Amino acid sequence: MSALLGCVEVWTVPTKKVCSIIGCENPSKRSFASVRISESLAKTGLRVKDARSRKVYLCADHWKQVKKAFKKVTKPERLRWGH
Ligand SMILES: [Zn+2]
Numbered sequence: 001m002s003a004l005l006g007c008v009e010v011w012t013v014p015t016k017k018v019c020s021i022i023g024c025e026n027p028s029k030r031s032f033a034s035v036r037i038s039e040s041l042a043k044t045g046l047r048v049k050d051a052r053s054r055k056v057y058l059c060a061d062h063w064k065q066v067k068k069a070f071k072k073v074t075k076p077e078r079l080r081w082g083h
Contacts, residue, residue, distance in 0.1 A: 026062075
């Protein structure tokens with residue numbers, strides 16, 4: 001039984017991106033570089049399925065949740081201006 005699981009990856013449809021959040025199968029609406037979005041995701045309490053992936057895909061619903069945190073994270077970053 002468990003041997004079959006390894007084969008599933010092989011025929012994942014490459015064109016249709018799905019939301020990267022664990023437990024979510026909605027089509028993705030936006031994609032982000034994971035370095036950009038990971039902090040916001042952590043603040044929102046969401047976990048991505050593949051933490052090693054460089055891209056994070058979010059469906060409309062999850063983007064709505066993350067957007068609030070994302071703006072909070074990015075705003076002070078812009079205002080502070082560098083180290
Ligand atoms: Zn989602």
